[in-house]
Amino acid sequence: xxxxxxxxxxxxxxxxxxxxxxxxxxxxxxxxxxxxxxxxxxxxxxxxxxxxxxxxxxxxxxxxxxxxxxxxxxxxxxxxxxxxxxxxxxxxxxxxxxxxxxxxxxxxxxxxxxxxxxxxxxxxxxxxxxxxxxxxxxxxxxxxxxxxxxxxxxxxxxxxxxxxxxxxxxxxxxxxxxxxxxxxxxxxxxxxxxxxxxxxxxxxxxxxxxxxxxxxxxxxxxxxxxxxxxxxxxxxxxxxxxxxxxxxxxxxxxxxxxxxxxxxxxxxxxxxxxxxxxxxxxxxxxxxxxxxxxxxxxxxxxxxxxxxxxxxxxxxxxxxxxxxxx
Numbered sequence: 001x002x003x004x005x006x007x008x009x010x011x012x013x014x015x016x017x018x019x020x021x022x023x024x025x026x027x028x029x030x031x032x033x034x035x036x037x038x039x040x041x042x043x044x045x046x047x048x049x050x051x052x053x054x055x056x057x058x059x060x061x062x063x064x065x066x067x068x069x070x071x072x073x074x075x076x077x078x079x080x081x082x083x084x085x086x087x088x089x090x091x092x093x094x095x096x097x098x099x100x101x102x103x104x105x106x107x108x109x110x111x112x113x114x115x116x117x118x119x120x121x122x123x124x125x126x127x128x129x130x131x132x133x134x135x136x137x138x139x140x141x142x143x144x145x146x147x148x149x150x151x152x153x154x155x156x157x158x159x160x161x162x163x164x165x166x167x168x169x170x171x172x173x174x175x176x177x178x179x180x181x182x183x184x185x186x187x188x189x190x191x192x193x194x195x196x197x198x199x200x201x202x203x204x205x206x207x208x209x210x211x212x213x214x215x216x217x218x219x220x221x222x223x224x225x226x227x228x229x230x231x232x233x234x235x236x237x238x239x240x241x242x243x244x245x246x247x248x249x250x251x252x253x254x255x256x257x258x259x260x261x262x263x264x265x266x267x268x269x270x271x272x273x274x275x276x277x278x279x280x281x282x283x284x285x286x287x288x289x290x291x292x293x294x295x296x297x298x299x300x301x302x303x304x305x306x307x308x309x310x311x312x313x314x315x316x317x318x319x320x321x322x323x324x325x326x
Contacts, residue, residue: 016168016172018171018172018175018176019176020121020175020176021176021177021178022121022125022177022178022179022180023125023178024124024125025124025125027128027129027132029129030129033128033129033130035235036231036235037130037131037231037232037235038128038130038131040227040228040231041128041130041131041133041134041228041231041232042130042133044134044137044224044227044228045130045133045134045137047224048134048137048138048140048141048221048224049137051220051221051224052140053144053217054144055144055147055148055151055214056147058217059148059210059213059214059217060209060210060213061151061155061210062155062210069094069208070093070094070097071097071098071101071156071207071208071211072097072101072202072205072206072207073205073206075205076201076202076205076206077097077100078100078266078284078287079093079096079097079100079266081283081287082275082279082280082283083279084273084275084276084279084280085275096269096273098156098158099269100265100266100269101156101158102153102156102158102159102160102161103161103265103268103269104265105149105152105153105158105211106149106153106160106161106162106163107161107163107164107167108149108195108198108199109146109149109150109153109160110163110167110168110171111167111191111194111195112142112145112146112149112195113142113146113171114167114170114171114174114175114186114187114191115138115142115145115187115191115192115195115225116139116142116143116145116146117171117175118174118175118183118186118187118191119135119138119139119142119187120135120139121175121180121183122135122180122183122184122187123135123136123139125180125183126180126184127180131228131232134228138225138228141221141224141225144221145218145221148214148218149214152210152211152214155210156208164259164264166258166259167259169258170186170255170258170259174186174187181233181236182251184229184232184233185229185233185248185251185252186252186255187225187229188225188226188228188229188230188232188233189226189229189230189233189252189302189305189306189309190252190255190256190259190302192222192225192226192229193226193301193302193304193305194256194259194298194301194302195222196219196222196223196226196301197297197298197299197300197301197302198298199215199218199219199222200219200297201294201297201298202215203215203216203219226305229305229309230305230308230309233309233310234308234309234310237309237310237311238310242313245310245311245313246311246313246315246316248311249306249311249312249313249316250316250319252302252306252311253306253316253319253320256299256302257323260295260298260323261295261298263280263281263284266280266284267280267281292324292325295323295324295325296324296325296326299320299323299324303317303320
């Protein structure tokens, strides 16, 4: 695999300090709440126990590295059709394709770490015992997801790339926010909705069987997390006024737009290989024009979940439609 500054983070980037500014509290009443949300939590906890899987025992890891084939089909490769890429020998195109794939999967890995740490904070912050029990199952789920993507990158002989600036900022901001409802909103609605869309896209993009197998299991887990978040937040937001709901809705959409796919990964690789940046930008723009459904699919699940929890209104819907070109 090609080694460059794209793959090797500065030493200071291997860890980052954040400050916990929230207050946790103990619950001494363990009786099940009679609300519909509490019963839903208990059902989801039971389902999580039944669906538990292991990234070590339940994934068919290949005996050799995965890098002998392209990581996705041509139609899912943003470099496909770009002349300077197509002129490379097959081994060189293979290296470039895996270089981009490493950046893509690393971003998913970092997103799973955000969900892992956010869920761990929610255990001591959620207002009822049933929701804390579910958060504890999610911590275990997210730990499995982190380990799966970590091992997948290792099995392909790839280094872990640093997170994008947008994801890095969102991670620190969310972990430092003292409000449990913001953590739940970011973790269960924003991150999980966007992740489900990306996982679904990858699973249909001709990726290696090992990755596809892991994605299918992870998608089952994430759907359960989204269900918990939508049920709980829908109940919570019933007591909020229109101005408060709009504020929460715009906050989520702002963060979603910041996380939206950009050309930065492809351009970084192009600079590494001294390709014509202007021509590559034109190529990527034509790809987006030719496949407008990709950005729409990414925001479809998020829009559904925002509506489910009562945050969708005319102004937020208009912002999404403008951004996705619908």
